[in-house]
Amino acid sequence: MPLSxxxxxxxxxxxxxxxHDAIERGVLDAxxxxxxxxxxxxxxxxxxxxxxxxxxxxxxxxxxxxxxxEVEVLRLLAAADPHVIALAGYMRLLSADFVARYxxxxxxxxxxxxxxxPGVDAQAQAVAYGVKVSGCTVHFVDEHLDAGPIIVQRxxxxxxxxxGETLAAxxxxxxxxxxxxxxxxxxxxxxxxxxxxxxxx
Amino acid sequence: MPLSxxxxxxxxxxxxxxxHDAIERGVLDAxxxxxxxxxxxxxxxxxxxxxxxxxxxxxxxxxxxxxxxEVEVLRLLAAADPHVIALAGYMRLLSADFVARYxxxxxxxxxxxxxxxPGVDAQAQAVAYGVKVSGCTVHFVDEHLDAGPIIVQRxxxxxxxxxGETLAAxxxxxxxxxxxxxxxxxxxxxxxxxxxxxxxx
Numbered sequence: 001m002p003l004s005x006x007x008x009x010x011x012x013x014x015x016x017x018x019x020h021d022a023i024e025r026g027v028l029d030a031x032x033x034x035x036x037x038x039x040x041x042x043x044x045x046x047x048x049x050x051x052x053x054x055x056x057x058x059x060x061x062x063x064x065x066x067x068x069x070e071v072e073v074l075r076l077l078a079a080a081d082p083h084v085i086a087l088a089g090y091m092r093l094l095s096a097d098f099v100a101r102y103x104x105x106x107x108x109x110x111x112x113x114x115x116x117x118p119g120v121d122a123q124a125q126a127v128a129y130g131v132k133v134s135g136c137t138v139h140f141v142d143e144h145l146d147a148g149p150i151i152v153q154r155x156x157x158x159x160x161x162x163x164g165e166t167l168a169a170x171x172x173x174x175x176x177x178x179x180x181x182x183x184x185x186x187x188x189x190x191x192x193x194x195x196x197x198x199x200x201x
Numbered sequence: 202m203p204l205s206x207x208x209x210x211x212x213x214x215x216x217x218x219x220x221h222d223a224i225e226r227g228v229l230d231a232x233x234x235x236x237x238x239x240x241x242x243x244x245x246x247x248x249x250x251x252x253x254x255x256x257x258x259x260x261x262x263x264x265x266x267x268x269x270x271e272v273e274v275l276r277l278l279a280a281a282d283p284h285v286i287a288l289a290g291y292m293r294l295l296s297a298d299f300v301a302r303y304x305x306x307x308x309x310x311x312x313x314x315x316x317x318x319p320g321v322d323a324q325a326q327a328v329a330y331g332v333k334v335s336g337c338t339v340h341f342v343d344e345h346l347d348a349g350p351i352i353v354q355r356x357x358x359x360x361x362x363x364x365g366e367t368l369a370a371x372x373x374x375x376x377x378x379x380x381x382x383x384x385x386x387x388x389x390x391x392x393x394x395x396x397x398x399x400x401x402x
Contacts, residue, residue: 113334113356116317130398132354133314135334153333155314155356160400197331199361 003030003187006082007053008073009037010091013044015109018176019086019183020051028180029187034080036073038092054080060092070098077102084186086179087141096143104149104193106141107186109179111171113137113153118146123171124164134158134167136175138182140198149198152182204231204388207283209274210238211292214245216310219377220287220384221252229381230388235281237274239293255281261293271299278303285387287380288342297344305350305394307342308387310380312372314338314354319347324372325365335359335368337376339383341399350399353383 007016016035022028035048038060048055056076063069069092077085087108099106112122114137117129126134135155142148154174158167185191189200208217217236223229236249239261249256257277264270270293278286288309300307313323315338318330327335336356343349355375359368386392390401 113314113317113332115330115332116314127398128396129316130351130396131314131316132351133336133356135356150331150333155334155336160398195329195331197328197361 003028003084003183004080004082005030005032005183006034006036006077006080006085007032007044007048007088008085008090009035009042009044009088010039011042011044011089013042013047013088014172015088015175015179016044016086017047018180019088020047022180022183028184030183033082034076036076038069038073038090044088066092066095070095074098074101084183086183088179093145094141099141099143104140107151107179107182108139108141108146108148109175110137110139110146111168111175113155114139114146114150121164123168126158127162127164127167132158134171136171136178138178140193149193149196151185151198152178154178154181204229204285204384205281205283206231206233206384207235207237207278207281207286208233208245208249208289209286209291210236210243210245210289211240212243212245212290214243214248214289215373216287216289216376216380217245218248219381220289221248223381223384229385231384234283235277237277239270239274239291245289267293267296271296275299275302285384287384289380294346295342300342300344305341308352308380308383309340309342309347309349310376311338311340311347312369312376314356315340315347315351322365324369327359328363328365328368333359335372337372337379339379341394350394350397352386352399353379355379355382 032053035053036056037045040057045055058072060069085106113135117125133155138152139150140148191200233254236254237257238246241258246256259273261270286307314336318326334356339353340351341349392401
């Protein structure tokens with residue numbers, strides 16, 4: 001049975017596009033049952049419509065508070081009934097209550113080798129710190145920022161002349177591979193979370 | 202002119218052996234002018250003697266305190282006059298005064314991709330955290346633990362069935378490559394430390 005996926009995004013959704021491509025190419029056995037954006041003008045939601053996916057805008061500015069916005073997102077998710085919720089540049093923090101509804105079923109990607117450089121501007125943080133290797137991390141979302149159990153990481157070399165921007169561009173290429181790889185693993189296999197370790201069986 | 206090197210160690214000195222091999226093979230243009238151990242029985246100091254290097258034991262237990270021990274080590278180093286001091290499993294913290302004598306000239310290796318997992322048992326820390334990529338870091342020593350500017354890093358995959366021991370064994374192979382690589386870079390090139398970044402020119 002294909003993995004049923006919901007995608008949450010706020011922007012261009014380049015990781016969403018990579019997931020879409022992988023499904024089209026037959027690399028990833030999945031079905032996207034909902035794409036939800038909190039921003040009405042997000043290019044990613046335009047793409048979702050073009051590609052024929054159920055596309056929903058839940059504009060957070062139209063809601064009184066975070067909780068009210070999440071109620072509506074959760075309602076749409078409940079209707080779509082996904083196995084996995086993939087965050088693809090979703091610029092809203094999820095509440096602990098939201099996360100608790102989908103334990104080990106919400107996936108995010110971060111442009112560093114966590115636990116190094118959590119938070120914003122991870123690529124620029126890496127350049128400023130002077131690491132010679134960085135990468136990206138696909139992980140389950142838990143109640144802490146950029147801290148859930150890790151599914152896939154990919155490393156790449158940081159060059160002496162890298163800026164945050166040039167490094168971000170190369171990491172993005174790895175992100176697309178890593179995100180698809182993580183979803184392929186989740187689509188294929190049983191796993192357990194042993195302490196913090198995600199172990200595929 | 203060959204890079205003149207002093208090596209400080211406390212144990213088997215497997216990174217010292219890798220450096221020695223690289224010199225013998227002509228990969229690294231360096232000359233070892235002193236090998237110093239704080240432990241009389243360290244296998245590394247036996248090797249140093251076998252290989253004909255000036256070998257010195259400065260047993261820290263024979264000194265009243267850290268400062269007195271360092272005075273003797275510094276005296277030997279001053280006589281050997283190395284360009285670079287390579288720590289190869291040297292299990293003594295260097296004082297800030299010691300480090301200040303050799304700014305950007307003391308090199309150490311750590312079995313993780315710093316800034317992840319500083320301190321002891323880095324490999325077991327990595328396994329417990331559940332990272333999928335780890336590695337090793339060759340860095341300049343500054344007054345903070347495992348925090349100086351990074352010269353070389355090498356990454357490797359962490360396997361689902363890794364223990365701290367199996368991961369440590371694979372990282373050690375990378376350490377030998379990384380340490381030699383870092384010393385080759387230091388022997389060849391000018392570099393500057395720009396903020397925290399080590400940039401080779």
